[in-house]
Amino acid sequence: xxxxxxxxxxxxxxxxxxxxxxxxxxxxxxxxxxxxxxxxxxxxxxxxxxxxxxxxxxxxxxxxxxxxxxxxxxxxxxxxxxxxxxxxxxxxxxxxxxxxxxxxxxxxxxxxxxxxxxxxxxxxxxxxxxxxxxxxxxxxxxxxxxxxxxx
Numbered sequence: 001x002x003x004x005x006x007x008x009x010x011x012x013x014x015x016x017x018x019x020x021x022x023x024x025x026x027x028x029x030x031x032x033x034x035x036x037x038x039x040x041x042x043x044x045x046x047x048x049x050x051x052x053x054x055x056x057x058x059x060x061x062x063x064x065x066x067x068x069x070x071x072x073x074x075x076x077x078x079x080x081x082x083x084x085x086x087x088x089x090x091x092x093x094x095x096x097x098x099x100x101x102x103x104x105x106x107x108x109x110x111x112x113x114x115x116x117x118x119x120x121x122x123x124x125x126x127x128x129x130x131x132x133x134x135x136x137x138x139x140x141x142x143x144x145x146x147x148x149x150x151x
Contacts, residue, residue: 025094025101026094026096028135028136029094029103029129030091032052032129032136032137033103033105033127033138034089036052036053036138037089037107037109040052040053040075041075041085041087041109042084042087044075044076044080046072049068049071049072051137052137052138053068053139054130054132055068056139057137057139057140057141058140058141059141059143060141060143061143062143062144062145082113082114083111083112084112084113085109085110085111088109088110089106089107089108090105090106090108091103091104092104092105092106098131099130100129101128101129101130101131102126102127102128102129103126103127103129104124105125105126105127106123106124106146107123107124107143108120108121109121121145122145122148123143123144123145124143124144124146125141125144126141126142127140128140
């Protein structure tokens with residue numbers, strides 16, 4: 001009887017850990033958005049772009065269409081030198097259908113220079129993603145700036 005209970009306990013623990021190691025699609029998509037903004041938009045690390053975006057990725061940025069070349073140009077122009085960007089997201093909706101997904105969220109970026117806040121921007125955004133052999137990747141991001149609010 002003790003061996004049976006021990007076996008059942010081991011089985012339940014292994015199931016618990018195996019589910020814990022496989023994050024849900026929703027958690028993977030949240031991580032995709034957070035890490036892509038932190039590593040690409042904040043750190044301006046263009047080497048890592050293929051980890052988060054498909055080759056045909058487009059960004060619809062407040063009325064403009066940015067392809068990968070435009071995105072890389074903006075990230076490398078040097079205008080944000082010495083400015084730290086901190087990203088915060090409030091996810092509102094997810095829809096996963098097979099190997100495609102869309103996400104809706106509010107995006108807030110706080111800009112710091114020498115430890116002081118020098119600006120803030122807020123957007124309402126949506127993204128579409130496809131599941132590849134390497135995991136989820138964004139193929140489209142749609143970003144609309146929200147009006148500035150009084151602080």
